[in-house]
Amino acid sequence: MKPKKQYTVKYVCSNCGAKEDIPEDVLEYFDEINPMQLLSGPHEFKCENCRTGIMSPEEKPEIIVRGFGLYEGFGE
């Protein structure tokens, strides 16, 4: 038996405050279908609770900072 421990990112709705744990593989799937989003920030999801709010990560992931580092000096 393999223990199913998965890394998740906690997302919170800016409208109603609903929280949801988004599994890492779901985020990787969005990376694949929408890679340009990585340049502007983390993926955001429509809230399933209130259906009007936008869910974004509760804590900004460190990877964004590293992402900007990658593009430093771009176009020189």
Ligand SMILES: [Zn+2]
């Ligand atoms: Zn909501």
